Amino acid sequence: MIMLGYLFAAAAVVWVGTFFYVVALLQRQRRLRLELEDVKRMLEEIKE
Amino acid sequence: MSHLLELQGIQKSLGHRSVLNGADLTIDAGEIVWLVGPNGSGKTTLIKVAAGMSTPGKGTVSWFGNRPSPRLRARIGVLLDASFLYGELTAEENLFYYARIYGLQDARQKVQEWLERVRLHRDKHVLVKAFSKGMKQRLAIARAFIHQPEVLFLDEPYDGLDVASSQHLTAWLKAMREAGTGILLVSHEDTAFRGLSVRTLKLSQGRLIKGESP
Amino acid sequence: MNFWRVLWSMVGKDLRIEWRTKQLFISSLSFALLLVFLMGLVLYGSGNMTRFADAGLLWLLIMMAGLFSLNRQDDKERWDGAIYAATLVPTDRSVLFYARVISHLLFVAVMEIVLVPLYSVVLGTSIQVAWGPIILVLLMGTIGFVAVGAMLTSLALTSSLREILVPLMIFPLSVPLLLGAVEVTSSILQGNWGKGVWWAVIGAYDVLFLGLPGLLYDFIAEV
Amino acid sequence: MKKWQWTLISLLGIGMIVSQYLDFIASPPEAQMGNVVRILYFHVASAIVAFTAFGITALLGLVFLVRKQWIWDQMARVSAEIGMVYTTFVLISGSIWGDAVWNTWWTWDPTLTTTLILWFLYLAYILLRASITDRERAAKVASVYGFIAAIDIPVIHQSVTWWRGIHPNVITMQGFNMPPMMVYTLMFSFVVFLGLYAVILWISTMMAKDRDDLNDLRELARNALAKYDERVGS
Numbered sequence: 001m002i003m004l005g006y007l008f009a010a011a012a013v014v015w016v017g018t019f020f021y022v023v024a025l026l027q028r029q030r031r032l033r034l035e036l037e038d039v040k041r042m043l044e045e046i047k048e
Numbered sequence: 049m050s051h052l053l054e055l056q057g058i059q060k061s062l063g064h065r066s067v068l069n070g071a072d073l074t075i076d077a078g079e080i081v082w083l084v085g086p087n088g089s090g091k092t093t094l095i096k097v098a099a100g101m102s103t104p105g106k107g108t109v110s111w112f113g114n115r116p117s118p119r120l121r122a123r124i125g126v127l128l129d130a131s132f133l134y135g136e137l138t139a140e141e142n143l144f145y146y147a148r149i150y151g152l153q154d155a156r157q158k159v160q161e162w163l164e165r166v167r168l169h170r171d172k173h174v175l176v177k178a179f180s181k182g183m184k185q186r187l188a189i190a191r192a193f194i195h196q197p198e199v200l201f202l203d204e205p206y207d208g209l210d211v212a213s214s215q216h217l218t219a220w221l222k223a224m225r226e227a228g229t230g231i232l233l234v235s236h237e238d239t240a241f242r243g244l245s246v247r248t249l250k251l252s253q254g255r256l257i258k259g260e261s262p
Numbered sequence: 263m264n265f266w267r268v269l270w271s272m273v274g275k276d277l278r279i280e281w282r283t284k285q286l287f288i289s290s291l292s293f294a295l296l297l298v299f300l301m302g303l304v305l306y307g308s309g310n311m312t313r314f315a316d317a318g319l320l321w322l323l324i325m326m327a328g329l330f331s332l333n334r335q336d337d338k339e340r341w342d343g344a345i346y347a348a349t350l351v352p353t354d355r356s357v358l359f360y361a362r363v364i365s366h367l368l369f370v371a372v373m374e375i376v377l378v379p380l381y382s383v384v385l386g387t388s389i390q391v392a393w394g395p396i397i398l399v400l401l402m403g404t405i406g407f408v409a410v411g412a413m414l415t416s417l418a419l420t421s422s423l424r425e426i427l428v429p430l431m432i433f434p435l436s437v438p439l440l441l442g443a444v445e446v447t448s449s450i451l452q453g454n455w456g457k458g459v460w461w462a463v464i465g466a467y468d469v470l471f472l473g474l475p476g477l478l479y480d481f482i483a484e485v
Numbered sequence: 486m487k488k489w490q491w492t493l494i495s496l497l498g499i500g501m502i503v504s505q506y507l508d509f510i511a512s513p514p515e516a517q518m519g520n521v522v523r524i525l526y527f528h529v530a531s532a533i534v535a536f537t538a539f540g541i542t543a544l545l546g547l548v549f550l551v552r553k554q555w556i557w558d559q560m561a562r563v564s565a566e567i568g569m570v571y572t573t574f575v576l577i578s579g580s581i582w583g584d585a586v587w588n589t590w591w592t593w594d595p596t597l598t599t600t601l602i603l604w605f606l607y608l609a610y611i612l613l614r615a616s617i618t619d620r621e622r623a624a625k626v627a628s629v630y631g632f633i634a635a636i637d638i639p640v641i642h643q644s645v646t647w648w649r650g651i652h653p654n655v656i657t658m659q660g661f662n663m664p665p666m667m668v669y670t671l672m673f674s675f676v677v678f679l680g681l682y683a684v685i686l687w688i689s690t691m692m693a694k695d696r697d698d699l700n701d702l703r704e705l706a707r708n709a710l711a712k713y714d715e716r717v718g719s
Contacts, residue, residue, distance in 0.1 A: 008509045011505060011508065015502075018501070022494065022497060022681075025688045026494070033695060039699060039703060040702060066704045100350075103625075105620070105621055118351070119264075121350055128346070132343050134275065135342065136341075137278065141275075141278065151267055151352070420617050430612070431630070435633070437602055437644065438645075466640070474636075478632075
């Protein structure tokens with residue numbers, strides 16, 4: 001029989017991990033966006 | 049009168065490298081287009097897309113004024129750097145196989161004819177895997193020409209050919225052009241087909257621009 | 263018509279090459295034979311297995327033999343790009359798929375003609391109880407397996423991992439076929455025809471995987 | 486971060502906490518299995534996400550084949566990857582459950598077997614995609630494969646079920662009836678899991694799209710620079 005405490009802790013770890021994963025994902029996405037904007041701007045400059 | 053071949057705004061990427069970027073091209077009956085450009089500029093990719101072997105990311109390909117279709121594939125011929133031959137078959141068997149695929153009426157006769165033309169009739173019972181580069185190239189030319197295509201795509205056809213064979217090839221191209229075939233030719237040689245008048249196009253940054261005549 | 267002419271030309275070409283390069287067939291067959299003997303050796307010969315394990319081992323053996331055929335044919339077509347010529351055929355490109363299925367089927371069938379009787383001798387399986395049903399299930403099972411395999415080799419055509427990917431895809435995708443074939447075969451070995459539902463599974467696989475690739479092939483047959 | 490992103494994250498966090506509360510505190514232990522039943526909320530919800538993800542991969546693959554717009558392919562690719570992760574969760578939590586309830590880590594139960602096959606099928610999907618350089622071809626091949634794999638899943642499950650039907654089946658769900666509180670908990674975890682899936686799918690798809698766009702733009706910039714050099718040079 002598995003201890004309830006372990007189960008609870010394991011589930012909590014998974015939840016917290018997932019949560020921070022999503023936060024990190026959002027941040028990475030934002031950085032990617034910024035880089036994209038950067039390259040776009042650079043392209044505009046080159047064109048002129 | 050519609051063009052034999054028309055490419056409009058072709059885009060194609062390999063991996064993340066965009067190779068073709070809005071390439072336009074038309075070929076009319078009896079026209080030879082010489083395609084030049086540095087290594088890796090997408091000449092082979094352009095041929096693959098134009099011949100319907102590869103799908104473009106964007107843009108349209110049309111043959112004889114229609115969308116490419118299985119039936120129309122019988123009217124085009126393609127020669128790439130790979131010969132499309134089977135190493136375990138003899139020269140004659142290889143040609144005969146392709147003649148049958150194209151449903152030629154006089155297949156046997158055509159095969160013998162072309163074997164003589166590319167001067168392989170003495171080696172016709174030799175397995176192709178024993179062929180030298182030049183012999184393979186000659187057989188590949190016969191393979192691409194045997195069904196008398198109306199549009200021909202040739203990627204470095206002069207590769208590995210000796211002087212005599214090069215002259216023959218030039219003569220055939222001339223004859224086919226006169227018979228109304230449209231030819232798209234990629235070659236880093238320019239002396240070999242000096243006698244032909246060609247329209248030169250340069251592939252640069254994924255687009256086709258007018259090039260200087262040889 | 264175009265389609266049939268091209269199909270038979272392709273199959274004829276495959277057979278001609280197969281005939282010419284007999285040593286390849288023989289070496290594949292030798293390896294399969296070796297496997298049979300090894301099985302006999304580690305299982306300590308006849309009578310030690312249930313009919314069920316018997317049928318299961320037989321089908322695994324056949325599928326291994328089928329994989330040989332797939333890889334070898336792929337190599338042969340790959341020599342100097344002949345495989346790409348298939349994109350130029352003046353008919354529906356699915357012809358390549360069907361030609362492959364037929365060639366593989368012939369190849370594997372010839373292997374089975376040697377392997378199956380030998381297997382029954384070495385492992386003491388009484389196949390002679392019912393030749394008819396055995397041949398039928400072997401044929402239907404092999405068709406399904408070969409069809410799945412022919413489709414997957416075309417999918418993995420330009421993949422740099424194709425040698426490992428094809429087996430990785432083929433076995434999970436053909437689990438029902440394998441289960442059905444093993445189930446029916448073990449029933450036949452016990453002297454009855456087996457459950458209809460398993461025959462239906464095998465039949466459904468044959469129909470599904472002979473039909474679907476034909477419909478979807480134009481999307482995948484290119485360079 | 487923008488406002489909607491904060492809202493989203495807060496909602497997600499609240500959902501997770503509530504789910505944890507429902508799983509472990511509010512819902513009662515099961516009559517026979519006791520506290521082990523709590524794995525189920527996680528396990529079943531993961532399974533639902535995995536199946537949904539693969540279903541969406543197959544569907545979007547078809548949409549891509551018809552419409553030829555990259556976004557569908559990018560989304561299908563990301564969805565398969567998420568599905569793969571959740572299938573792994575299903576297998577792990579299933580094993581823990583199996584050990585606690587049936588005293589074995591693994592058994593050839595139909596659902597378990599199907600899930601394992603599923604895992605292999607989509608491992609192959611991801612490898613197939615990764616090992617083809619031509620983008621158009623990779624997308625097409627993956628779409629066709631994803632579609633066929635998805636069609637095959639019910640067939641696999643059915644055949645494995647019949648297969649087990651003949652042999653003794655160690656696993657039964659008989660005598661397992663759920664009090665309403667357990668049903669609510671299960672439903673709530675479905676909602677949280679599917680919400681999580683949707684969020685990850687959405688962000689990852691945007692990332693995949695941005696990454697592809699970025700690479701395209703870099704290529705454009707490289708070309709433009711080359712052209713510029715040419716002009717200055719001549």
